[in-house]
Amino acid sequence: MAVSGARNERGEVRIHESLDELSTDLAYHIAELSEASVKERGVFAIALSGGSLVGLMGKLCEPPYNKTVDWAKWYIFWADERVVAKNHADSNYKLAKDGLLSKVPIVPSHVHSINDSVSAEEAADDYEFGIRQLVKTRVVSVSEISDCPKFDLILLGMGPDGHVASLFPTHSVLNERDEWVTFITDSPKPPPERITFTLPVINSASNVAVVVTGESKAEALHLAIDDVGPDGVSLPARMVQPTKGKLVWFLDKPAASKLDCSQFSE
């Protein structure tokens, strides 16, 4: 059974016995948020990441969710994308298409992937423009306290270095406050060219879920979640602090192995 505990501004932490248990909990969480959002707004605007996350969402393609989720109301975005062709092995779109989108009845026009035939800078501008149009029509809500889009759910992974989306440690894009979507051409993790949601957009979401598995991420997770003083301040994963939204961490035991669990409640 997952151990859950409210941890001040670091959100709710759910530690799972196995990846199977984590996947079950994650699918349940996403389906619940989808239902609530469709009931309240008539749509569900969800932003995906790449990496290990997509495989862990696999149970959404199985019963009961393949039938019970209102897929026609889903609008799909990416919190980050690699600027490569959509059929390239590094494409986050391809990963999601192969692992999820092709297995459930999502409306093709609701899938908002990047323009892969332009530069990273143009792709970021173009992606932001598209989101602005959807904010105008309220497919994506708007934050009451910033002019940012308010996604119903942003799903993030975290790298062993503590990066989330394509926001890498010490990179200047961590300071971006004006753009919704920005770009980098020097990612320390290949491929180098990427677009990414900025922190103000991530922190304006109604819900953010960060999915982290594996022992290689335990130290960064400790810095991201525990009270570590100045050591963690500049870690991108620690900068994920939704202003009004709910933050939930979905962890397996190896990833959580360096957390100070004394503050968790069952």
Ligand SMILES: O=C1O[C@H](COP(=O)(O)O)[C@@H](O)[C@H](O)[C@H]1O
């Ligand atoms: O490069 C990326 O890495 C992160 C983490 O990936 P993971 O495989 O270690 O889970 C991912 O969240 C991001 O979307 C992706 O572009």
